[in-house]
Amino acid sequence: MEPGKPLEVSELESPSPRGEEVIVKVTSAGVCHSDLHLWEGGYDMGDGEFLKVTDRGIKYPVTPGHEIAGTVLEAGPDAKGFSKGDPVLIYPWVGCGRCPACREGSENLCDTPGSVGLFLDGGYAELVRVPSYRYLVGIDGIDPDGATSLACAALTAYNSVKKADAASPGFIVVIGAGGLGLMGVQIAKAVTKAKIICVDLDDNKLKMAREMGADFVVNSNVIGSVSAGSGSAAQKIISLCDGKGAESVIDFVNSPQTAQMGLAVLRKRGSLILVGLFGGKMELSLVTIPLKSITIQGAYTGSYSDMKELVELARKGIIKPKITRRYGLDEANEALGDLKARKINGRAVINP
Ligand code: NAD
Structure with missing residues (x-):
């Protein structure tokens, strides 16, 4: 994705995981209005001012998609607790791990964020590289399309x-x-x-x-x-x-x-x-x-422990995320266009 340009599907080499990294095969990626701001290149600051996402440290081209559910394809040598085929939800709000917010478990408020789908390539793709197994939550028994919402919306x-x-x-x-x-x-x-x-x-x-x-x-x-x-x-x-x-x-x-x-x-x-x-x-x-x-x-997104709590609420049926539209990867432009035109009632996902 680049600001204002149609999205293009590119063929890339399959990534292989290093250290704690995990490669996730994407089942579904939620289509969030924040993907639209990323596509537009930034945020309206009023009085004609515009905050460019590049001023936040985001670099184009980037693959959007921060609400990602999928299955583990390959885990790096230092990754623990997950095996090939496990259904997982990715916590995308990756922080530096060292600043005060990260140290108290609020990586979503990190001083130098590295979020998946914004700073790192995200889920509008067949495969995603997750920086560590620590950003995964198992979603066995939960519908993966609906689970995507638990990572952001x-x-x-x-x-x-x-x-x-x-x-x-x-x-x-x-x-x-x-x-x-x-x-x-x-x-x-x-x-x-x-x-x-x-x-x-x-x-x-x-x-x-x-x-x-x-x-x-x-x-x-x-x-x-x-x-x-x-x-x-x-x-x-x-x-x-x-x-x-x-x-x-x-x-x-x-x-x-x-x-x-x-x-x-x-x-x-x-x-x-x-x-x-x-x-x-x-x-x-x-x-x-x-x-x-x-x-x-x-309020900006939420913490990893909040996401784990939500997965439990979804598992118990206390909350039921509802997905109302599904698009293929080659329909990503249409998905974002429909969201911009307010044609999507509820949440949509891309199924690569
Ligand atoms: P969406 O496009 O799915 O929904 C926006 C809704 O707002 C639509 O139903 C629309 O009809 C309604 N709306 C628009 N203008 C309105 C107005 N003047 N009065 C009343 N309703 C109005 O968007 P979304 O994915 O739900 O995201 C909403 C916003 O939240 C976006 O700006 C998104 O970038 C932002 N967001 C913030 C965070 C955060 O952590 N703070 C996280 C994700 C998304």
Whole structure:
């Protein structure tokens, strides 16, 4: 993949594993909106500014795909615990192993990340080289297509819901009913006592949010997000929250409109958890933050131990990732094009 250019399938030499490395034969790779940001070359910083992914240290050409399930093809001489044919999920958020975040088990927040599918070649491929067996989790008995979500969409949602959880029971507002948001609805319903309100622009996506367990849905396209006063989505959400507002908002879009709406619907002591990378800038009315004692925080993917917990939740059937579209490797351009055009309802995978 290179920014703005169609993806091409290339024939490469099969990799052989060194040291702790493992070569995984890819069964499925999730199609995440972050693959789109990678394809576009970066992130909207607002006011015409653009943060290039190359400024984060990512080098093109790169094979995208960080949600990867497959089977072990070959393990290096120092790899332990996995044998040829074992079904595995890859933890893609590879860190340096030495910085403070890595030392406390949060490799996803490493100062110098080396994530698979961003910094290292990822799962839109037949084979993937995993830097160590320590980044694998066995998924025996779990559908590999659905398992892909556990490496990013569900993992990020799980981490975000944990940040929101302190404030529940009450109301959690989930903004964006895409790959991440739908997992957010499902996980929030499964692990908190809160009532879940899901907001999107598209009734088909909101219908799916209902199926995933949302107690209420709000279409902010129809009624406007904040600005339309008493008829706005923000007012509608506040009224659904007994007129007081929500304890937590998880914004899986994170654009100026959605973040502004998120702030507007928080009750006193509420938290706004920003997850999406749609980007832009917003103005903040500063006195509101101390007067309402509001917390604004970011969430970036999740830790290896969170992913292991999620695999167990999926094994027990407590969460059920839902895959709604499947593409071949030679249809990767179509998959990303469909995601960009908002034609994918739920999550899609590529099956190489
Ligand atoms: P997606 O394309 O599957 O879903 C996005 C959803 O947001 C769609 O349902 C769309 O209709 C909805 N939406 C768009 N604009 C909206 C608006 N103004 N108001 C309400 N709803 C709106 O995307 P995804 O794969 O779920 O990813 C969502 C975002 O999260 C992307 O920016 C992605 O890069 C980012 N992401 C962040 C992390 C992290 O760790 N922070 C991890 C993975 C993905």
